[in-house]
Every structure is written in C-alpha cells, then in structure tokens.
Amino acid sequence: MKEITVKAENLTKHFPIKRGFFKTLLSKENPVVHAVDDVSFEIEKEEIFGVVGESGCGKTTTGRLLLRLIDPTSGKIFFKGKDITNIADAELRKLRRKLQVIFQDPYESLNPRMSIYDIVSEPLHVQKAAKSLEEIKDRVSKVMEDMDLIPPDEYLYRFPHELSGGQRQRVAIARAFILQPEFVVADEPVSMLDASIRSEVAKLILSLVEKFHISFLYITHDIALSRYMCNRIAVMYLGKMVEKGLTDDVIQNPFHPYTEALIAAVPVPDPTARRTEIVLKGEIPSAVNPPSGCRFHTRCSYAQEICKKKEPQLVESGKNRYVACHFPLGK
C-alpha cells in the first residue's frame, strides 16, 4: 500500500440558505443546500484521483473542502496522517504551501494587471519562501521551464492578455507549482481550452505529477478525458459519492446506473460506433430537498420500492471498487 497523502472522512458540507428575518423566526428548521454529504476517500502519493459528475453535484465543493478554503459542516480531513480539520490559522497558513489549486478559467484566474513574473512569484512573497531576489528569479525561471514556457524571459514580462489560453493555463499551473506542493486540486483545468491544446496541457499535468511525486485531485465533467488522466475516479451525484474505483474498471464496467448513463451520454468521436442509448429523463433535482432514499431513484430506470425508502451505502464490491446502489449492475 502506498503512502496516503490526503484523506477525507465522512466529509459533509451544508450551505445554509439566507432567508428573511421573519421567516427565520417562524420556522424552526433552516433549509440548507446539501452540497456534499458524507463523502469519504483517500488519495495516495503520486496518484491522480478524479471526481466526475454534473454541475451542482458537489465536486468543486469537495475540492475546496480538502484545501480548507471552506470549513466542513462535519467530517474530517487528514493531510499526511495529520488531522487538519480544525488546525489554527497560523498553522494552516504554513500548510498552504503544500496545498495548491488550479482553476478552470485561465482568463479569469490571472490578474490582468499583473505581469506573468508577478503572478508566478506572488506565492513566494506571500509565503516568504525565498530569501533573496536572486532566488525568486531563479525559481520563477525554473518553474516556467518546467511548464514548457521556454525561454522564460520571453514570457515573464508580458501580461496575461498577450498570451493564448493554453499559455495562460500553463502560467496558472506554474503559480501552483512554484511552492513545490504535495497536493494539488485542479478544478476542470482543461475544459476551457481548445481540443488541440487541451491534450497538450493534460499531458503536461501527467508529467508534472510524475516528476514532482505529488497527489492530484482532478475535478471534471469530462469522463472521456479522465480515462487518460486518472488512476482512480469517483462519481458524484447530488452531493453523494455513488461509485468509486480504478478508472478503467468504472468506465468499462459501471456498477451504478448513474455512472452507466453518464458514460452513455458522452459523445464518441467515431460516427460508426454503435452504443447503447440511455438518455436520462429530467434534470438533477434540487439539493435543498434531495429525494429520499437513494438520491438517484427519481431518474433511475431500475428503481424499485426500496430505493425510495432506504439510502444505499457505499460498499465494497470487488477489488478497489465501491458502489452505493441496492441493485448494482454488472453482477
């Protein structure tokens, strides 16, 4: 068993809904959005762990929880065996050096008024991680080279608007990697990029994970690409983890009906391919009042009486394979 870098235990996040003063007085219970509900997983060293699902399923919230950007309602987060759920601010600030994030949209995540040099070196200033100006310059150049932005001098004194989407995302990745983190959360890092550039940035991420031996949480809705990126994936639906396992196992042989539908919905770049057509009816229900029992039962074609009443737990069903369903497929 490999070393576990990050571990989440029964992680839950409910966002309260703001209401008027009188409504708050009149009703006893405050409604909440069940963004993430009782999610557990662990990420090993040098592993890319993918979280896939539709928008609003809680995948981004999960990533932000792990980085302690928001506080969980309940549950625990461990980083290298240490509980970081309730550590003090000062300690957390030190820890941030090891935890980094890459955002989805490189057109919005880079400050348009800062030069590339300022953007990439900012983490060093914030963390006071470099001793001299020389060291900062060296480290910035080095990380730019790691990102294939060669020669660095050609890019360092430009501004984000002078770069293309792919180059911008590389700058965003450089900013995340300059502090030599041990755990990086990437929230849809390539979904805004064009196809020809997308695979290039995806390959860059793969090589970086290998080179720097880090753990990586890859949040995406693109299952087809996650097949190339991730060692293991977890499928989320309405705040719940419905399936978890090795990427190839999950994609080739999905156990949960939702996973099956999600995979069937992905268009295939081959006009002659015939595939099973499962088009789910309706849309993802509201996370304020999630359906009782299995949250997927309202859209599931295999749903039976028990699915409405009893909530299935995420149980082991095979090697490294977990599914939360009363009637798992493929058995």
Next chain:
Amino acid sequence: MYYLTLRGWVKAVDDVSFTLDKGDSLGLAGESGCGKTSAALCVLRLLPRNGKIFGGNINFEGQDILKLPDAKLRREIRWKMVSTIFQGAMNALHPTTKVGEQITESILAHERVSKKEARKRAENLLDLVGIGASRIDRYPHELSGGLKQRVMIAMSLACNPHLVIADEPTTALDVIIEAQVLKVMKELQHKLNLSMILISHDLSMIAETCNKIAIMYAGKIVEQGPVTSIYKEPLHPYTQKLVSAFPSIIGPKKELSSIHGFPPDLLDPPPGCRFHPRCNYAMEICRKEVPPTVNVGTENHSVACYLVGGKS
C-alpha cells in the same frame, strides 16, 4: 469575409465554399478563432459592422443572398427560411419576457396570423421540443439551462425554416443534458426534413449528429466530406491531429495527440498553407503556395493539402 480592426483587416474567413443539400446536416468544426462562426453568420448577413464580405456568393434555394436588398432579406429569408440557434442560449433569451411571447413575437413578425393562432403554434412548438405547452407562460429564469436551450430550438423552428444554423448549441450544458438536447435536434431534423449547419469545436458531437463535416483552420476549410470517411481516413494533417486529440470512452486507449504551437494571427496569416508552421510534414512548397482543394475518392471528400494533391 474580413473584419476591420484597429490593427488592420482580420482575414477571418477566406475563400470558403460548401454546399448543403436538403435534409443534410453539416458540421463546421475547428478551434476557437478559426472563423467557423463568422462563416455561418455570412449566410444570414448577420455580421457586425466592422465585418465586410469581399467576394463570393451565397446561393440559397436559387437566390444570391449577398445581392438581396436588406428589407427583402429581413422579411423573407431571415428566420422564415434560415434561422439560428445562437451560442450561449442561456443569455440569448429576453429575461423579462415570457418564453411563449418570445416565440409568438417571431411568428407575428413574419407571418400574417392572429395572436391566438401564433400562441397555438408556440404551444405546439414547445410540445415538439419536449418542454410541454404548459410552460408557455414561464419566464426564462424559471427554466433550467437545458430547457432554455430547447426554447431556443423551438424558437428557431417557429416559421418552419428550411435551414437551421446552430452555433455551439450545447456549450455550458452538462453531458446528460447535452445528450438530451442533441437527441431532440436530431429527431426534429429527420421529422421536419431540415437542413442544418452545426458549428462546434467538439468533433465527437458532430460525429454523432451530422452526416457531413467541414474542418476549418485559420479561416479556410482544409478538408470536407462525409463524416464517416473523414473519421476513418482523415487526409489533412490538421484533421488527423484533431481527430486523434479527442479522447474516446470506448475502445482501446490510444495515445492522445496534440498540436504544438498556436493558431496563427489572422491579421497576418502565414503564406502558403496556413497550417505549415505547425505541420509535421510541411514541405518547401507549403511555405510558398496555397494548396488547391482537390477531390479524393468518390464521396465528395475534398482536401486542401499538397501531400494529398501530389498523389491523386
């Protein structure tokens, strides 16, 4: 078609030709900034003020759209014959007008029918796209993204057009909703025998929806033909790279290809073949002369590349 900018003319669409038969669906594919939207906007002469069409003709059912007077184009062609589904349908609907009214508005603008009849037709249209006539008095914010997109589709069909231009109809939608919307579009296309131009950067989506495809690069169509032959046998190096850059969820895992470099600046496109700076097979002639478009095979498959032109 060029755009005038402060830095000069941007050659957004350059010498592009395609034909579309009745009932055909053509996918225009390419990276962002390759001119696919501009090419489609030309068909309706919906260009922004700084855009100018310098030459060529657009023949729609026997009429040259470029020569029609504005009023005639507006009354008889736009929306009545050719309608569009715009990119980002989420924001294309008027936020303070009920969806039913938005649909009837376009019917009333083009046809002499009573308000009552127009409303009846709007109800039918909403049924047709699977929203249900009961939602006719909803405001856009009460509908989800997928439903708004369907309203846009219903609206585009309001005057029984012969051609629908769909510009990235499913961006910003989730995969499952995207599959639902595409299914509706495909069904309607067959049912109403529509012609369709689907603009998208997503080759997988075009593969599933269209029967013809044209690949654009830097303002030019580099390859076009039936979807199956382009996927089976891409001839242009750019198409080859693009096809293999898409990950597939089925079949064996293939190495994903990527194209080094960046698309060229259309203010000053490279001479000769516009793809040559990024092409692995670039020859001397590619740097100097623009490759002619040649037909290969029998099925209207054509390609603009010296690699292919030399052989056939």
